[in-house]
Amino acid sequence: MGTEIKMPQLGETVVEGTITKWLKKEGDTISEDELLVEISTDKVDSEVPSTTSGIIQKILVPEGETVRVGTALAIIGGEGEEAPSGGGEAEQPAAEAPAGEAGAPPATLEAPTPEAAPPTQPEAPVRGTPAPPAPAAPAATAPAATGSPAEAPSSAEGDHSKRGIISPLVRKLADQHSVDLDQIQGTGTGGRIRKQDVLKFVEAKKSGAAPAATAPASEASGAPAQAAPPAPRGERGREEVVPWSNIRRRTAEHMVASHLETARAWNAVEADWTNIVKLRTAAKENFKAREGFNLTFMPFLAKAVCETLLEMPEINSTYDEARSANVLKHYVNLGIAVALEGGGLIVPVIHNADEKNLVGLARGINDVATRTRTKKLTPDDLAGGTFTITNPGPFGSIMSVPIIPKGQTAILAFEAIQKRVVVTEEDAIAVRSMGFLPMSWDHRAIDGAEAASFLAALRARIETTDFTSELSPYL
Secondary structure: OOOOEEEOOOOOOOOOEEEEEEEEOOOEEEEEOOOEEEEEEOOOOOEEEEEEEEEEEEEEOOOOOOOEEEEEEEEEEOOOOOOOOOOOOHHHHHHOOOOOOOOOOHHHHOOOOOOOOOOOOOOHHHHHHOOOOOOOOOOOOOOOOOOOOOOOOOOOOOOHHHHHHHOHHHHHHHHHOOOOOHHHHOOOHHHHHOOHHHHHHHHHHHHHHOOOOOOOOHHOOOOOOOOOOOOEEOOOOOOEEEOOOOHHHHHHHHHHHHHHHEEEEEEEEEEEEEEEHHHHHHHHHHHHHOOOOOOOOOOHHHHHHHHHHHOHHHHHOEEEEOOEEEEEEOOOOOEEEEOOOOOOOOOEOOOOOOHOOHHHHHHHHHHHHHHHHOOOOOHHHHHHEEEEEEEOOOOOOOOOOOOOOOOOEEEEEEOEEEEEEEEEOOOOEEEEEEEEEEEEOOOOOOOOOHHHHHHHHHHHHHHHHOOHHHHHHOO
C-alpha cells in the first residue's frame, strides 16, 4: 500500500494552494526530503519535498488545480507495490469542492488530466474517456464510472454555471476579468474549468478571436491533451502576450490596494557612507571566508534603521482607523524586498530584527534572500512586518519613490552608493561615497516634520556610528 503525500499547511492562515509544477513524474524514484512539487498560495510560492522515499505510483492532482490543505496530491510506494484503485483520488475533489457541494459529480473523481498522467498507462484512455454529454447538460455532468449519468450540482440558488466544480482561484480569476464561466470549455477532468482555461479565454477576447466553444478533439476521444499553444502574438510578431505569474498578480493587487488606501508623501536625504565603505572593504574578504556569503551594505543600514525606529516608534506604527489611533511598535520586524530572477518581488520579514547585532542582521538578510530565491519561504516568513527597506541601488537607481506596504507607515529605499565630489563642513573639496535614502510615508499616520526628523537621525547614525567593534573578528 503506497503512502499519500498530502497538501501541507504552508502557513497559519493558508487553507489551500495551487499546484504550479510537478518536479517529478509518475514512475520516478524519489528520496525523502527530495523536492517533489511546486505549490503557489496567496502569499508565496514554495517547493515542497517528499515526506517519504519510493516510487511515484500516481499523481492525483494535475498542474493548475487548487486544493485544500490535507488533500492527497500523490501516492508513493515501494517497488512492486500497486497504487490503490480509488482511495486517495476521492479525497482531492471532495476537499476542493466549495461548502455544500459534497454531492459533486463523480466525474470529478477520475484520474488526473493527461498532462499529469503519462500516456503510456494502458488504463488512462479508458478511464479518462467520458461518454458524450447531453447537449443541454453542463460539462460537469460527465457520466460516472458506473456508466450512469451523474446528477448536476444543486440549482437551489439558481446558479446553473460551472462555478460549483471549480477552484477558488478560478472563481477569483473569472470575477477579476468579468468572465462568464458558462462560455468557457474546461479542459480538466470531467470538463472542470482550470486556471489556464480562464487565462486563455481572456487573451482570446483581448485579441478579438472567438473563444472555442467545444472541447478539443483529443479530449473527446480520450487521447492525451496536446500542449497548450504559445501565447498569441500581435501582427508580425512585434507584440507578445505574457500571462501574469501568481507573484505578478499578487504584487499588483497589493500595490494598488496600498496606493488607494494610503495618503502617500515622500522625502529624502543624502548620506555620506565613506566610513562604512572603508570598514566593509577591510572586513569583506575575511567575512566571506568565515560566513560563506558577501558582506553587503544592507546590514549596516538595517542596524541603523532598527536603532532609529526604536527611538521614533511613530514611524514604526500602524494606522488603525477602527480605533482612531496609531498602534506604535516598540520592536522591529524588518521587511527586506528581494527581486526574483525572471521577475517578481517578495518581501520576507526578519522578525525581531532590533534584537540582532550587525553580523546577526547580515546572516538574517542572507538567509531570507537565499530562501526567497530558492522558494524555501513559508507564508509566515512574509507576515508581521512593521517597516520595510527596498534596495534598488544594485541596479543603478539613485532616486525612487516606493509604495508603502499595507499595514505599515513607511518604506525606505536604499539607493546606489556613488563617489562624488562634495564640499565638507570645513569648506574643503573631497571625494566621498554618497547615497540617497528616499522614504515614502503615510500622511494619515505621521506628518512631514516626523518623517524629516527620522531621516535626519538615520543619516547622522550612518555617518557617525563606528561599527568596528562588531566586525573586529573579521579585521
